[in-house]
Structure formats: structure tokens, C-alpha cells
Amino acid sequence: MDTPHIRILSVGTALPGPPVDNAALARRFGMDALWEQWVDAFIGTRHRHLAVDIETGEIGASLSELGVEAGRRALESAGVRPEEIDLVVMATATPEQLMPATVNVICDALGIDDVATYQLQSGCSGAVQALDVAHQLLQTGRHRTALVIGGDVLARFYDCDARLDRLPPDQLVNYVLFGDGAGAAVLSADASAGRCELVSVRTRLTGLNRPAGATMEWFGPVDRDSDRPAATEDYKAIEKRVPEMSEETLHELLDDLDWRPEDVTYLLPPQLSGRMTRRIVERLGAVGGAVGAEEVSCVNETGNNANALVFFQLERALERLAPGERAIGIAIESSKWIKAGFALEGV
Missing domain, CATH: 3.40.47.10 (Thiolase/Chalcone synthase)
Known part of the structure; x- marks a missing residue:
């Protein structure tokens, strides 16, 4: 089958x-x-x-x-x-x-x-x-x-x-x-439905022996008076690692699908912050990863709302994606360094 x-x-x-x-x-x-x-x-x-x-x-x-x-x-x-x-x-x-x-x-x-x-x-x-x-x-x-x-x-x-x-x-x-x-x-799973195919999805944990770049605590009655901060971000580590991991993810997706960089019409980059998104997009363009691809971003208006962000980007991408056009999305988690990405094609 x-x-x-x-x-x-x-x-x-x-x-x-x-x-x-x-x-x-x-x-x-x-x-x-x-x-x-x-x-x-x-x-x-x-x-x-x-x-x-x-x-x-x-x-x-x-x-x-x-x-x-x-x-x-x-x-x-x-x-x-x-x-x-x-x-x-x-x-x-x-x-x-x-x-x-x-x-x-x-x-x-x-x-x-x-x-x-x-x-x-x-x-x-x-x-x-x-x-x-x-x-x-x-x-x-x-x-x-x-x-x-x-x-x-x-x-x-x-x-x-x-x-x-x-x-x-x-x-x-x-x-x-x-x-x-x-x-x-x-x-x-209906092949005749919709105008967009989710061609590929890829996620990989790559945090072996790497300190967490972000933490978020959960306090119960026993430790709710702890002096540990509820959330932390090692922004310097994130600035260094996320662009590198984004580049790796892009090339892994392209290789898996046998797509060329110029085949990508839209790029949905990680959305940590407005400045970080610009750095990532510039890096991906500089290495030939997505030259000519149109960026689909929303973080300047929505802020980094974590697991919601990909859907705000998808919403914008689906409005634009025409038959035969292709899009790649990338999301990076810094808490224990997870690379994730997906590919779309208009049908």
C-alpha cells in the first residue's frame, strides 16, 4: 500500500x-x-x-x-x-x-x-x-x-x-x-483535500553533553519558596548555536528531499527575536541555503510565543503558497538543543 x-x-x-x-x-x-x-x-x-x-x-x-x-x-x-x-x-x-x-x-x-x-x-x-x-x-x-x-x-x-x-x-x-x-x-490523509502537502518533517535531539540554553521551572508546595528563578535564557549561547543549527537543519531537509536551494520559494525561519531572525536569514542566504526564498516571519508583531509561532508562520505561508511552490520551516529549541524542520509543497 x-x-x-x-x-x-x-x-x-x-x-x-x-x-x-x-x-x-x-x-x-x-x-x-x-x-x-x-x-x-x-x-x-x-x-x-x-x-x-x-x-x-x-x-x-x-x-x-x-x-x-x-x-x-x-x-x-x-x-x-x-x-x-x-x-x-x-x-x-x-x-x-x-x-x-x-x-x-x-x-x-x-x-x-x-x-x-x-x-x-x-x-x-x-x-x-x-x-x-x-x-x-x-x-x-x-x-x-x-x-x-x-x-x-x-x-x-x-x-x-x-x-x-x-x-x-x-x-x-x-x-x-x-x-x-x-x-x-x-x-x-485525503490526497484530494487541500492545497498544501506536508512533504517532510524532521526533528533531532542534539544536546548530548551541552548545557541547557534555557530553563523553566515547575514549583510545587514543597519548593515553591525556592530561590531558583522561574525561567532563564543563556542568550549568548543561543546567539551562537541557533544560527548554526538552523543551517544544519536546512541542508538536512534539502538533502533528504533532493531539493536544490533555488527550489525553495518561502523560508519560515526560527523566531526567537526580530534581531536573531535577521541574523539567521542572512546566514542561510550567505551559505547558499535559501537564496531568493521569501522570508515568512511574524515575531516582531507577536513576540516569541514559542509553540504557537510555527502556526502563525504557516497561516501566512498557506495564503501565499501556489501550486508547485515549495517552503521550508525551521524551529530550534535551546533548552536541550533540538533541531526541527518541515517542508511544504503547493498542490
């Missing part, structure tokens, strides 16, 4: 609240204009959407609420009813609870039941890992239609009373890098 060709039928996304710019962050946390200029120059991200009101510290949107909104939009756009879904895979680094799994809370709200569900705990590569799991399971023929979800609410880890001028760099950077959001895609 031939292996089914997996199609992406639609993508839906959801953002919480209005955009928060760098000036608003500076005012809230008592930083001066020089700090705002530093963010613009060295991070490059202009806006992010936060599920927490930084003035009051109140949570305005939960991860499951954002996931439901994104999932509903994806289903409606695909013209697929909840009862037609027989597989749901979700990726997140920030589940609402350890149990029940957030994916199952979302399914309940969408009216999806009696299906196989999986939740992956992962950072920025998690969305691609979720696509990989769904892609492989659909190819077995046991499932026909999948809903793949990715999202994070990272603002839960903000200390809205923090003095940013007293924080070390590995904690300070989190306040400007990240945003919140969710995305979802409907995938089908």
Missing part, C-alpha cells in the same frame, strides 16, 4: 489582548528610554501579546482558552466538524496543570471525543514535533483527520513586581523576548 500524502487543510491562530510595545514594558517596570533603545537594537522585537495584565498581574486568557479559539478557527476554515477529527496532538512548554492534560481540556471544549490524544512537553521545536507525530500516525492509515495544536502562556512566569534593573541578563531577557498565543492546523 502506498504511503498517504498528508495535506494541511487549514490553520487557525489566537492571540490574547492588545499588543504590548517596548515603551509600555519600560513604563511598567520603571526602565528608562535607554532600556527601550537597547531592546530595539539588540532584541529587535517591537510587540508581543500577553495573557497577563502587567498592570494588575491578573490572567486574562488561559492556554486552553487560546487553544480552543485557534482550534475552532482551524476547524471552521477547513470545513471539518469536531466529530470528523480522530487524532489530536498538542505541544506546549507551559501546560495549565500537570493533569488533566491541556490537550484534553481543549478537546472537551471543542466537542471532540473518543479519539487518540497526545500532549508533548517541549519548547519552540514542539510545534514541529507535534506535526511530526501527527504526520507519522496519519501515514499509518489508522487515522484520517488530525488537529495539531501548539501554544504557550509564558507571561504566567512574569513577576509583575520585579525590578528589572536588578535582574541578571539571563532573567531580564525573558521580559522582552516572549509573548503568548496558540495555533492549530487540520491535517488530512
Whole structure:
């Protein structure tokens, strides 16, 4: 039996609240204009959407609420009813609870039941890992239609009373890098459906003997008063490793598919920050990896909302992808260094 060709039928996304710019962050946390200029120059991200009101510290949107909104939009756009879904895979680094799994809370709200569900705990590569799991399971023929979800609410880890001028760099950077959001895609094993084929998905752990570049803690009653920071980023290590890993991922995908660099119409690069994305795109062009490919990015408007980001890029790419055109997406996780990528082709 031939292996089914997996199609992406639609993508839906959801953002919480209005955009928060760098000036608003500076005012809230008592930083001066020089700090705002530093963010613009060295991070490059202009806006992010936060599920927490930084003035009051109140949570305005939960991860499951954002996931439901994104999932509903994806289903409606695909013209697929909840009862037609027989597989749901979700990726997140920030589940609402350890149990029940957030994916199952979302399914309940969408009216999806009696299906196989999986939740992956992962950072920025998690969305691609979720696509990989769904892609492989659909190819077995046991499932026909999948809903793949990715999202994070990272603002839960903000200390809205923090003095940013007293924080070390590995904690300070989190306040400007990240945003919140969710995305979802409907995938089908029906070869006659949709206009975009998910040709290939690739994920690889490459963190052997490498210190973690990012950490995120989970505190319980016993250690919630720990003095360990809730989240840290080794931004220098990330600046060094992520462009290298992006280049490796691009060439591995091209080699696997026997595609030439000039065959790629659209490039969906990693979205850590506006400045980092520019560096990665320049590097990939300089090595001949994606010369002429049109960049599909959104981080300057959405902030780095982790497992949601790939879906915001996919949403933009699907609007542009014409028959015969090809796209490559890359996502890199710095917590323990995971390379992930995928390839699309318009049909």
C-alpha cells in the first residue's frame, strides 16, 4: 500500500489582548528610554501579546482558552466538524496543570471525543514535533483527520513586581523576548483535500553533553519558596548555536528531499527575536541555503510565543503558497538543543 500524502487543510491562530510595545514594558517596570533603545537594537522585537495584565498581574486568557479559539478557527476554515477529527496532538512548554492534560481540556471544549490524544512537553521545536507525530500516525492509515495544536502562556512566569534593573541578563531577557498565543492546523490523509502537502518533517535531539540554553521551572508546595528563578535564557549561547543549527537543519531537509536551494520559494525561519531572525536569514542566504526564498516571519508583531509561532508562520505561508511552490520551516529549541524542520509543497 502506498504511503498517504498528508495535506494541511487549514490553520487557525489566537492571540490574547492588545499588543504590548517596548515603551509600555519600560513604563511598567520603571526602565528608562535607554532600556527601550537597547531592546530595539539588540532584541529587535517591537510587540508581543500577553495573557497577563502587567498592570494588575491578573490572567486574562488561559492556554486552553487560546487553544480552543485557534482550534475552532482551524476547524471552521477547513470545513471539518469536531466529530470528523480522530487524532489530536498538542505541544506546549507551559501546560495549565500537570493533569488533566491541556490537550484534553481543549478537546472537551471543542466537542471532540473518543479519539487518540497526545500532549508533548517541549519548547519552540514542539510545534514541529507535534506535526511530526501527527504526520507519522496519519501515514499509518489508522487515522484520517488530525488537529495539531501548539501554544504557550509564558507571561504566567512574569513577576509583575520585579525590578528589572536588578535582574541578571539571563532573567531580564525573558521580559522582552516572549509573548503568548496558540495555533492549530487540520491535517488530512485525503490526497484530494487541500492545497498544501506536508512533504517532510524532521526533528533531532542534539544536546548530548551541552548545557541547557534555557530553563523553566515547575514549583510545587514543597519548593515553591525556592530561590531558583522561574525561567532563564543563556542568550549568548543561543546567539551562537541557533544560527548554526538552523543551517544544519536546512541542508538536512534539502538533502533528504533532493531539493536544490533555488527550489525553495518561502523560508519560515526560527523566531526567537526580530534581531536573531535577521541574523539567521542572512546566514542561510550567505551559505547558499535559501537564496531568493521569501522570508515568512511574524515575531516582531507577536513576540516569541514559542509553540504557537510555527502556526502563525504557516497561516501566512498557506495564503501565499501556489501550486508547485515549495517552503521550508525551521524551529530550534535551546533548552536541550533540538533541531526541527518541515517542508511544504503547493498542490
